Amino acid sequence: MLVPAASRTVSRPCLTALAFLLPFLAGAAMAQPVKQRLADCGTPLLLVRYTHPPDLDHACEAWSRVSAFLLGEHRLRLDAPVELVFSERVELGPETDRLRVLGHFERATRIVQITSIAASWLREPGRLMFRLPMDEELHVSLVAHELAHAILFDNFRVAEPGRACGEYLAYVVQIATMAPHARVQVLAQYPERDFATLDDITEIFHVFFPHEFGVRSYRHFVREGHAYMMELILSGGLQTDLPPM
Template structure:
């Protein structure tokens, strides 16, 4: 419970800095399993119909799903909190975007940026080095296909792109108002 609250609070703090605030209560259901996402083991998901986050307990993640590592590191409570933060970012996206149903790439960009941002700096640095990629560049298209094939690289490319921008708040507005499946990097 403490990890859930800490993870959620860290996401709220981070995103508030970019003008993204909750418009209503965010509910989290602890469930036995979460359906797979494109054949990838999903640790959590956002239930659009009922506006609730579905998340497995850390114990179930490690025992039932046999999750032992994340991004090349031993999976522990710090990672669990970051997974909570990822799902809270999805919930906030839905509350603040008029087109949230269509825009998976934009959502995942912000969710992964949040997930990495709430980690301690040394953990994040190790992940960035492990992924071995640079941030998205002008002209790239941030796509869900890339994310499905390489979630760790997608996360790191998004984080590096976000933190390298002069005005990330303006880009967050772009993400929230996007109307298409992918994000074209300006």
């Protein structure tokens, strides 16, 4: 999952206002709903649902990068196709406390949901990713992050090594597969060092500082060695579950 920095919002449509507006809308010349389209980026492993063509471009670019990195370089596998759905709004959680997120991978359905690049929410002041305003390259990296979750899910050799383990690797893939100029820009935002020890890779750090957690993860992964950290986490050699209360 990828959340914007400090972005918990509760969204409930005002039914009273809708009841008032609907008769007027029905009588007006309503805009045609934008038709959802399907594409596959040339692979049977991916189905993309989108309405805005730039989202499809970002999907295929992200797939190209992530599959080269994880399926090619690291020789991981994807057991079954993944569906990638772009929409104006992606939300998680119970009806009474919805959390709007940038993207999310749902294991049970193998659906990756991504906020469309066309969503004005992404361009609101203060809506930052890696302390930078959203742009095309960061949006591709967002798709890469969630596709990484989908592929990694098929490759964990333990039931649940802890959420921070999955986020560590998803951020690593996101930053490692960025265009070089974008990666330089992201890393420059974080003068902080990487994780000093494996014990510093915690769910608490991830929850409170998700994007700094991501940059620290990437630096740590590079310092410790790609093959070593990938194997350590996928094999369950690192556990980041919260301790029982």
